[in-house]
Amino acid sequence: MGQEMVSEGTEENKMLGQVWLVSSFKGEFGGEVFEGRGHVGYDPASKQYVGSWIDSMTPVATQMKGTYDPKTKAMTLQTKGVDMQGKPSTGTMTTVYQGTDKRTTTMHSMIDGKKVKVMEIVYQRAAGK
Template sequence: MKNLLLAVCTSFLFLACDKVKMDVKTTKSEEWKPVDSATATKAWMDFATPGEMHKMLAKSDGAWSGANTMWMENGGKPMTSTSEVSNKMIFDGRYQVSEHKGNFMGMPFEGMSITGYDNAKKKFVSNWIDNMGTGIMNMEGEWNASSKSIEFKGKMTDPARPGRDCDIREVFTFVDDNTQKLEMYGPDSKTGKEFKTMEIKFTRNK
């Protein structure tokens, strides 16, 4: 029944997209190319079906404790804190929701991310929101099998420079089944050069 419903939905989306008039200028490489309904339906089925990367994410489900280290500027004094994280796969194993709770400079901190693996892009995708901002951070990441890590790259709002974003980078390493490490990099406020802004070592609660 699920497959039938998905096939009907994807066929509808294909027909709907085919009828849309795109009022934009495109280059030759971006020109719309017609796709037959059978090919489109199979592509949507492949796109919607969780795979090995989703199973890998699911192994992180559960409760974790974080040991956090942050730097406000390159070479600055590190600030340490602790946090608690709860991971849970949703939508039949397609995405993982992570809820973070802790403290930052004596203030309560809450954050949430949604991470998935985009079968069409062959990349991990992630976004982040928290109670210390009003923007949404979006990133895409490549899997590195040799280091068992995902390197995410993206943009986030730079509140000190209104109307502008800044480049960010994260390296998330699956050390083992019970240990993970997140390293975040961003621009130094004085020089604009990249430096490590945060490191979190996650340990699975037993």
């Protein structure tokens, strides 16, 4: 795949009622300004977590659905959307919660029929937040 890049950003999360977690992300990606918005909530009818993601580099919303495993403290969401070239894309986004102040999200996409790790994000709560 491509060369590894490191970048920084900030994310603010707020609850919308007691149902939806709404996220706003700002940072840079590949030297470009990057902004994204997401929401995730629990759908009692389907008994799974659902949500979507939009950002400043992708023309179509990514849809997500999946589960949370309390033993491993991991949420695994199946994703469906388009890649940065506008081609249909499916993948997996797994977030592991390491206490209340840290989490790691790993994203994999299906590329040419193979599961490929495309991104890993380590989140750390800002001091005093």
